[in-house]
Amino acid sequence: MFNVLVVEDDKELRELYCTVLSENGYNSLPASDGEAALEVLDHQYVDIIICDIMMPHMDGFALTRALREAGFTLPILMITAKDSMNDKQEGFRVGTDDYMVKPIDIREMLWRVAALSRRAKIINDRRLVLGSTVLDYDCMSATVSGIDVPLYQKEFFLLYKLASSIGRIFTRRQIMDEIWGMDSEADPHTLEVHVSRLRERFRDNPDFEIVTVRGLGYKVVGKS
Amino acid sequence: MFNVLVVEDDKELRELYCTVLSENGYNSLPASDGEAALEVLDHQYVDIIICDIMMPHMDGFALTRALREAGFTLPILMITAKDSMNDKQEGFRVGTDDYMVKPIDIREMLWRVAALSRRAKIINDRRLVLGSTVLDYDCMSATVSGIDVPLYQKEFFLLYKLASSIGRIFTRRQIMDEIWGMDSEADPHTLEVHVSRLRERFRDNPDFEIVTVRGLGYKVVGKS
DNA sequence: ACTGTTCCTCAAATGGCTCTCAACGCAACC
DNA sequence: GGTTGCGTTGAGAGCCATTTGAGGAACAGT
Numbered sequence: 001m002f003n004v005l006v007v008e009d010d011k012e013l014r015e016l017y018c019t020v021l022s023e024n025g026y027n028s029l030p031a032s033d034g035e036a037a038l039e040v041l042d043h044q045y046v047d048i049i050i051c052d053i054m055m056p057h058m059d060g061f062a063l064t065r066a067l068r069e070a071g072f073t074l075p076i077l078m079i080t081a082k083d084s085m086n087d088k089q090e091g092f093r094v095g096t097d098d099y100m101v102k103p104i105d106i107r108e109m110l111w112r113v114a115a116l117s118r119r120a121k122i123i124n125d126r127r128l129v130l131g132s133t134v135l136d137y138d139c140m141s142a143t144v145s146g147i148d149v150p151l152y153q154k155e156f157f158l159l160y161k162l163a164s165s166i167g168r169i170f171t172r173r174q175i176m177d178e179i180w181g182m183d184s185e186a187d188p189h190t191l192e193v194h195v196s197r198l199r200e201r202f203r204d205n206p207d208f209e210i211v212t213v214r215g216l217g218y219k220v221v222g223k224s
Numbered sequence: 225m226f227n228v229l230v231v232e233d234d235k236e237l238r239e240l241y242c243t244v245l246s247e248n249g250y251n252s253l254p255a256s257d258g259e260a261a262l263e264v265l266d267h268q269y270v271d272i273i274i275c276d277i278m279m280p281h282m283d284g285f286a287l288t289r290a291l292r293e294a295g296f297t298l299p300i301l302m303i304t305a306k307d308s309m310n311d312k313q314e315g316f317r318v319g320t321d322d323y324m325v326k327p328i329d330i331r332e333m334l335w336r337v338a339a340l341s342r343r344a345k346i347i348n349d350r351r352l353v354l355g356s357t358v359l360d361y362d363c364m365s366a367t368v369s370g371i372d373v374p375l376y377q378k379e380f381f382l383l384y385k386l387a388s389s390i391g392r393i394f395t396r397r398q399i400m401d402e403i404w405g406m407d408s409e410a411d412p413h414t415l416e417v418h419v420s421r422l423r424e425r426f427r428d429n430p431d432f433e434i435v436t437v438r439g440l441g442y443k444v445v446g447k448s
Numbered sequence: 449a450c451t452g453t454t455c456c457t458c459a460a461a462t463g464g465c466t467c468t469c470a471a472c473g474c475a476a477c478c
Numbered sequence: 479g480g481t482t483g484c485g486t487t488g489a490g491a492g493c494c495a496t497t498t499g500a501g502g503a504a505c506a507g508t
Binding site for chain 2: 465466467468469470475476477
């Protein structure tokens with residue numbers, strides 16, 4: 001059973017989300033702000049976080065930052081108010097795993113939680129299969145048709161993240177935040193170097209391809 | 225299924241609205257005034273509110289204000305008794321999304337509710353379906369019958385904006401402001417170039433067409 | 449501690465994708 | 479028919495991305 005932590009200061013909404021999630025087979029854990037969320041996380045394993053941005057004491061961004069700094073890599077679904085997104089491209093820059101805009105369509109939420117569950121499951125399984133290519137988190141290694149492709153740690157994390165949601169664009173920011181940490185001072189070009197090295201290693205791979213999305217980031221797409 | 229809360233003190237009208245909405249695939253929730261509406265909202269997820277202004281106890285403005293202050297951002301469609309300028313201004317000031325003037329044309333109501341629900345859905349769906357053409361915001365990709373149509377970033381945002389409201393005219397200014405940014409110094413002709421290139425890419429597309437509105441801007445219309 | 453290895457980061461040169469502009473042709477309105 | 483606004487095309491500028499090699503931090507073994 002999946003544990004979903006719902007961080008929302010509005011009591012009505014929080015209870016609504018929790019009820020709907022519970023009705024659909026998730027185990028929901030309510031928290032009224034970021035600090036309360038951290039408290040829950042201390043005592044309970046959590047698979048996914050749903051989190052409003054605007055909250056008292058500790059808002060969604062602060063919570064995300066705190067979690068990533070502490071090494072949590074679980075998927076975070078952010079909820080934003082419509083006005084806080086004035087630009088179309090803003091959506092890509094938010095820096096979490098997924099986001100929704102208020103007013104929330106409850107079915108949409110379920111759909112997104114399901115999608116993130118798949119990712120969380122992949123993270124938990126520690127194993128990702130793309131055709132004949134297998135990424136094994138514990139060995140930190142990739143095999144193509146049984147043949148081992150050695151990867152450096154950073155390369156592996158990067159590929160694992162990109163490949164955990166085929167087709168989805170991850171912005172440089174998202175990737176850097178999760179793999180290098182929120183407050184990393186690392187040169188953004190480092191990411192490009194790793195991508196380059198990954199492409200070199202999987203040059204003739206029949207299963208997937210790392211595609212550049214100019215001005216935004218990268219995505220992994222399957223070769224058909 | 226969409227939940228539409230109908231707030232109207234006149235019993236005849238309320239039942240008429242609810243019946244029509246139910247017949248057209250919406251789940252309608254009746255309420256006789258603002259206080260009753262809040263009561264419903266406490267126990268039920270609501271997607272859209274249709275709301276008369278003149279009501280006993282708590283009128284439409286008060287309801288809207290209360291909801292917005294409580295952080296609700298769901299679309300509110302206001303019904304005003306007469307086409308009074310004061311009402312309009314007041315309505316927009318307290319944060320309604322759309323309004324209609326009595327006597328209500330029932331088809332117009334359906335059309336507006338459809339537009340509002342479509343808008344609410346698109347914001348979160350980030351996925352536009354126009355017949356066999358699909359625009360996926362998260363992948364920033366367009367596919368026609370499953371075949372990928374490569375687009376430049378600007379082209380994609382442009383098409384996505386135009387297609388997010390079929391038939392609606394977007395002025396050059398609106399488009400430039402949103403996609404190029406308010407303080408962009410770009411030559412207005414650039415927009416024409418992008419439109420031209422989009423038309424070229426979707427030359428034989430059976431689903432839609434970008435139509436020039438001379439002197440104003442552009443709109444996307446469906447081919448039927 | 450010294451040395452070597454492993455892994456990651458940085459810098460700089462190169463490359464090539466997008467976007468823009470300019471120029472001309474064309475269509476629509478008066 | 480003139481004028482104004484729009485369409486189309488090609489080429490260039492600018493910037494973003496890629497690549498490579500060198501340097502450096504972390505770590506382990508001696």
